[in-house]
Amino acid sequence: MKIVTxxxxxxxxxxxxFFTYEGAELALAGGSLYYFIFGLLLLLAAFLHFKADVRASVVLAATFLLTICWALWEVGLNYWGLFPRVLTxxxxxxxxxGVVAFLRPAPRFGSLGVLAAAVVTFLAFFGFSFKPFQEVIGERDPSFKIAQVSNAPDNWAAYGRTVEGTRYGPxxxxxxxxxxxxxxxxxYRTGRPLDPGGWASDQNTPLQxxxxxxSCTPQNVIHAIDATTGKNKWISDPGVRPNSVARCRGVSFFRDPDAAKGSQCxxxxxxxxIDARLHEIDATTGAxxxxxxxNGFVNLSDRVGQSQNLLYYQTSAPLVARNLIVVGGWVSDNQHRGEPSGVIRAFDVRTGAVVWAWDLGNPxxxxxxxxxxxxxxxTPNMWSHAAFDxxxxxxxxxxxxxxPDYFSTGRPPHSESYNSALVALDIESGRERWKFQTVHTDLWDYDLPSQPALVDMPNDKGEMVPSVIQLTKRGQIFAFDRRTGQPITRVEEKPVPQTGHVSDELPSPTQPYSVGMPTIGGGALTEASAWGMTSFxxxxxxxxxxxxxxxxxxxxPGLTSRIQYxxxxxxxxxxSASYDPVNSRIFVNDIRIAGLNRLMLRDEFNEYVKTHKPTLDGHGVAAMEGTxxxxxxxxxxxxxxxxxxxxxxxxxxxxxxxxxKVVWQGPxxxxxxxxxxGIALGLPMRMGSPTYAGTMTTAGGLVFFAGGQDNYLRAFDAETGQELWKGELPVGSSATPMTYVSPIDGKQYVLISAGGAAHSPTMGDYVIAFSL
Incomplete structure (x- = not known):
């Protein structure tokens, strides 16, 4: 027992x-004094334990009670705030x-009782981590309706089911x-090559x-699958050899009203x-x-300034609007000035000829x-999905x-009013009708990532207005009258920080805030909100x-490291969002992880890259050549x-x-x-992980989601947010679910691509359909 002691x-x-030294450093920096005191008390307890003095436990009990008082003062009853403060x-x-109880040959009943009480307290408090703490508790709403629908088969014919981008299964x-x-x-197994390095990610929402x-793989191989049986019909491989970030979020569909039924294409x-081509395949045969x-292909890199290292290509599904295919493109960020153009082009759906182009730098x-x-x-690009009215x-x-994202000086002047902007173009001419910028002089990579959702919502007068909802990386939600671009809900320009930037930068003094809509996540960080699994x-x-x-x-951004949140x-x-038109609700998922960023002068950066490899997607370590x-x-x-x-x-x-208002919100x-x-503990703690992909909602009062970090497809009650079901997947998913009714057996299916959760080394090649 002496050895244990x-x-x-x-x-x-x-x-x-550790706590005394590091706690002193924090206190001297103007932070909390608690950790320094905690360290001293631990040292006293260590001395008493070494002397086999039972008062060591008294000191640690007093330390625990002191910690409880301090923790409640600092974070109140916030469970995750208390977690590392209390458990350590x-x-x-x-x-x-435990050590003191067994110091004597015959442990006292009282000592064992206190030990048991402490263990039960620990386990009970830790056990709450498996409970989903909803930030907003969902309640039953008498006005909530389950839609009355026919359940007749109806195609999921676009990335968001329709070109309105609402992800609603009727x-x-x-x-x-x-x-x-x-x-x-x-x-169904696609047999796609698996990439443990993480550059290939299955983010595909299939069509039905x-x-x-x-369904498409990250390498752009298209699989046609029987919707009722899951059997393969055909496979089309465009012969892509990716050398960078491999994605295929979806494909698009066109039914030619002028073609004879059953004729080719x-x-x-x-x-x-992902080598910047546009192609078409006969949906019936795969030819x-x-x-x-x-021969079925259009070269999208033509006239955009493409370089040999493929800085420009497509990762999102093209928009099919009337007889046009509208295409933007992903551009690898932060490589150099004058990267490929962000031009938006419309191609004839039958011939592939360019019908119009919107080049914001040259009208x-x-x-x-x-x-x-x-x-x-x-110029600013559109790497995500467009929507169409x-x-x-x-x-x-x-x-x-x-x-580059983090330095604006020298950007093309015509681009500044379009960075991070929602733009409406006329379908026939490709000319701009209106725009709204969500970030001025964007120095944070707050580009607009989400497909706009075309919904109907009331304005301040209670009038239903055809609207467009735009989600942002900031957690801000903007709502516009889609006819005019005027905000339906109040937007305010607020002053923002003006210090810390490099001397040749001129940041915007204000930024737009959508104060008439709820902000999801965000909020200010503080020293007290800094977290960890333990007190250490x-x-x-x-x-x-x-x-x-x-x-x-x-x-x-500047020459000293900054926290970005x-x-x-x-x-x-x-x-993107999903939309329940019957109950006028949207459902969104978010990410709440802070980032670090630092600019380096060129000589320092050149030394840095000798030991730190630049990243393929332009984030992490990037050259920003020309600056x-x-x-x-x-x-x-x-x-x-x-x-x-x-x-x-x-x-x-x-x-x-x-x-x-937010009616429910939870992990x-x-x-x-x-x-x-990076060691998976197998503990299903409901702390919520960064969420990728999106939600899908249905007329059955359900919200489906699978884009977390564990291997489940979940169904939530759309009214209250209660988790009603979860189905385990062989690997995680980074894709948005979809649903359909089979025209063969009349059953409703919910389908998900499971290729591995974001950042997970465990990957797969599954397309899985669920039914009753």
């Missing part, structure tokens, strides 16, 4: 030295009680009463046309590739539509540049930024907070690999568009496959 004394002493000193106390065979009975109906599912699957472009170019010139280089004849484009890494994060530059949202990951990202700086970005993490921002790390929220998933140092 000495060993535990040593553990307490080392811990005490309670753990020290429990071990001490079926209620599967509903709140029976969703618990969902089982796997069939599983009649009795066929059309009467129904067409339209897709883009090339040879009359489209050159005179309405189709193709003359005399071998290119479209304007370095056929009645108004308007296309809605969520734009990104002119590169929480202290590290608190010290690190004091070392970094942080002036709140819109902290400017929300980070460039989001807020809301490319998953005086390189840049480095990362997540703000503790040494244990745990975020320094407090849980939840991702949530799902329901927003009532009538009241413009989307668990940390079952996560853990410190």
């Amino acid at each position: 000495i060993a535990y004394s040593l553990i307490l002493a080392i811990s005490g030295i 000193p309670l753990g020290f106390l429990i071990i001490s009680l 079926f209620n065979q599967i509903n709140r009463d029976n969703v618990r009975n969902l089982k796997i109906a069939w599983t 046309i009649d009795n066929t599912i059309y 009467a129904d067409r699957i339209i897709a883009t590739t 090339r539509c040879t009359g489209f472009g050159e 005179q170019t309405t189709r193709e540049p003359q005399d071998g010139q290119t479209y304007t280089l370095g 056929d009645k108004l004849g308007l296309i809605f484009l969520p734009l990104g930024n002119a590169t 890494d929480q202290l590290w994060c608190r010290i690190d907070f004091r070392k970094r530059r942080y002036d709140g949202e819109f902290t400017l 929300p980070s460039a990951m989001g807020g809301m990202n490319w998953g 005086p700086y390189g840049e480095v970005t990362s997540h703000w993490m503790s040494p244990f690999g745990v975020p320094c921002s407090q849980p939840p790390f991702g949530t799902i929220s329901a927003i009532d568009l009538k009241t413009r 989307a998933d668990t940390a079952k496959n996560l853990g410190p140092m």
Whole structure:
């Protein structure tokens, strides 16, 4: 027993030295004095344990009570705020009680009772981590309705089911009463190459046309699958050899009203590739539509300033609007000035000819540049999905930024009013009808990632207005009259930080805030909100907070490291919103991870890249050639690999568009496959993880989601947010679910692509359909 006592004394002493030294550093930096005091008390307890003095446990009990008082004062009853503050000193106390209880040959009943009480307290408090703490508790709403629908088969014919981008399945065979009975109906394997490096990610939402599912792999191989049985019909491989970020979020569909039924390419699957090509396939046979472009292909890199290292290509599904295919493109950020153009082009759906082009840097170019010139280089691009209102004849484009993201001086002047802007174009002419910029002089990579959602919502007078909802990485939700671009809900320009930037930068003094709609996540970080799984890494994060530059949202990039929150990951990202038209609700998922960013002068950066490899997607380590700086970005993490921002790390929220309030909000998933140092602990703690992909809602009063970090497809009650069902997947998913009714057996299916959760080394090639 003496050896145990000495060993535990040593553990307490080392811990005490750590907290005393690091706590003093935090206190001297203007932070909390608690950790310094905690360290001294641990040292006293270590000394008493070494002397085999039972008063060591008394000291640790007093330390625990002191900690409770301090923690409640600092974070109140916030469970995740209390978690690292309470459990660490309670753990020290429990071990001490155990050692003391067995110091004597015959342990006293009282000692064992105190030990048991402490253990029960620890387990009970830890057990609450498996409970989903809803930030907004959902309640039953007497006005909530389950839609009365026919459940007749109806195609999921676009990325968001329709070109309005609402992800609403008008079926209620599967509903709140029976969703618990969902089982796997069939599983399909694509056989795609798996990429443990993480550059290939399956983010695909398949289409369903009649009795066929059309699914694409990150390498752009298209699979036609029987929607009822899951059997393969055909496979089309465009022969892509990716050398960068491989994505295929979906394909598109066109049914030619002028073609004879059953003729070649009467129904067409339209897709883009990660080597910048647009191609068409006969939806029935998988054969090339040879009359489209050159043998079925159009070269999208033509006239955009493409370089040999493929900085420009497509990762999102093209928009099919009337007889046009509207295409933007992904551009690798932060490589150099004058990267490929962000031009938006419309191609004839039958021939592949350019019908119009919108080059925001040169309005005179309405189709193709003359005399071998290119479209304007370095302009903001659209890497996400567009939406279309056929009645108004308007296309809605969520734009990104002119590169680089973190330094604006020298950007093309015509681009500044379009960075991070929502733009409406006329479908016939491709000319601009209106625009709204969500970030001025964007220095944070707050490009618009989400497909706009075309919904109907009341204005301030209570009048129903055709609206467009735009989600942002900032967690801001903007709502516009889609006819005019005027905000339906109040938007205010607010002053933002103006210090810390490099001397040749001129930041915007204000930024737009959508104060008439709820903000999802966000909020100001503080030293007290810095987190960790234990008191050890929480202290590290608190010290690190004091070392970094942080002036709140819109902290400017500079030569010293800054914390950015929300980070460039989001807020809301490319998953977009889903919309319940019957109850006028939208459902959104978000990411709550802080980021770090620093600019480096060129000489320092050139030394840095000798030991740090630049990243393929332009984030992490990027050269920003043509500017005086390189840049480095990362997540703000503790040494244990745990975020320094407090849980939840991702949530799902329901927003009532009538009241413009969040009606429920809670963690989307668990940390079952996560853990410190990247080691999955298998503990399904409901802290919510960063959420990718998006939600899908149905007429059955359900919201489906699978884009968390554990391996489940979940169904939530759309009224209250209660989790009603979860189906385990063989691997995680980074894709948005979809649903359909089979025209063969009349059953409703819910389908998901499962290729691996974001950032997970465990990957797969599954397309899985569930039914009752």
